[in-house]
Every structure is written in structure tokens, then in C-alpha cells.
Amino acid sequence: MNDAEYALVATAAKAVGVTVAGFFAKAALNAAHDPQTSAAAIAGRREAVIELFTARRHLGQIGNNLNQLTRAINSGGRPTDIQLDVVLDSVRQASARVQDATDQLLEDG
Numbered sequence: 001m002n003d004a005e006y007a008l009v010a011t012a013a014k015a016v017g018v019t020v021a022g023f024f025a026k027a028a029l030n031a032a033h034d035p036q037t038s039a040a041a042i043a044g045r046r047e048a049v050i051e052l053f054t055a056r057r058h059l060g061q062i063g064n065n066l067n068q069l070t071r072a073i074n075s076g077g078r079p080t081d082i083q084l085d086v087v088l089d090s091v092r093q094a095s096a097r098v099q100d101a102t103d104q105l106l107e108d109g
Contacts, residue, residue, distance in 0.1 A: 051101040058094045062087065 001009075006020075013023035065087050069079045 045105060048101045048104040051097060051104075055094050055097040055101065058090070058097065062090045062094060065090065 009023060010020050013020045016023070018026065069083060069087065072079055
């Protein structure tokens with residue numbers, strides 16, 4: 001838990017008049033009473049994080065493709081329209097994946 005997350009929990013605990021430890025205990029008990037909802041929330045965040053890591057790898061591959069195109073251009077070559085379309089399509093897909101995963105993380109709070 002980072003400082004911002006702790007501050008959020010501490011503020012919530014104070015708002016309901018309990019200690020941070022008491023707040024955690026109550027939250028844990030609530031989660032234990034509804035394990036399906038708790039598991040779904042945890043799984044949703046895990047899937048979003050996995051998707052962000054996958055998109056990050058995809059962006060690295062795109063960077064490699066861009067470097068190859070740049071080398072070709074610097075050597076006097078010209079990339080084909082198909083090569084450019086493939087790279088641009090990859091950029092669009094990776095960008096959409098990052099946005100979707102980020103939106104999911106923000107929704108799950």
C-alpha cells in the first residue's frame with residue numbers, strides 16, 4: 001500500500017469513526033461475507049494489470065518495427081504502404097488496449 005492509498009483508507013476510517021485497523025477488519029469481514037463479489041473485483045483488477053503489461057510488450061514490439069523502418073529510410077529505402085499500415089494499426093491497437101485497461105482499473109477503483 002502506498003502513502004496515497006493509506007491516506008485514503010485513513011480518511012475513510014476517520015469519517016466512520018474507527019481506527020485504520022478497525023476499518024481494515026470491517027472491510028475484511030464484509031469481503032469474507034461476499035466472497036464472489038470480492039473475488040470478481042480482485043480478478044478484474046488483475047486482468048487489467050495483465051492487459052497493461054501485455055500492451056507494454058506490444059508497444060515495445062512496435063518500437064522495434066519503427067526502428068526498422070527508420071533504418072530503412074536512413075539507408076535510402078522507402079517503407080511500403082503495407083509496412084506503414086501495419087505499424088500504424090499496431091499503434092492504434094496498443095493505444096486502445098492501454099486505454100481500455102486503464103479505464104477498467106479506474107472503474108474498479
